[in-house]
Amino acid sequence: MEIKNPEEEAVKFYANMFFYYSVYDGATDKTKAKCQFEYMLDKIVEEMKQ
Structure with a gap:
């Protein structure tokens, strides 16, 4: 699988990952x-497949 703009995709992935780490840490409903x-990950994967 070839990823177009791998640096941009990595930034998108890791920015969201660290954001959701913070959300999870502060959430009462984990x-x-x-x-x-998981929904965000699915969206990113679908975008990468296109």
């Missing part, structure tokens, strides 16, 4: 935070 993170 399950909801985890679901939001």
Whole structure:
């Protein structure tokens, strides 16, 4: 699988990952935070496939 603009995709991935680390750490509903993170990952993967 070839990734177009790998540096840009890495920034997008890691920025979101660290954002959701913070969300999870401060969340009272950890399950909801985890679901939001998983949804974001799915969206990024789908964008990378295009």
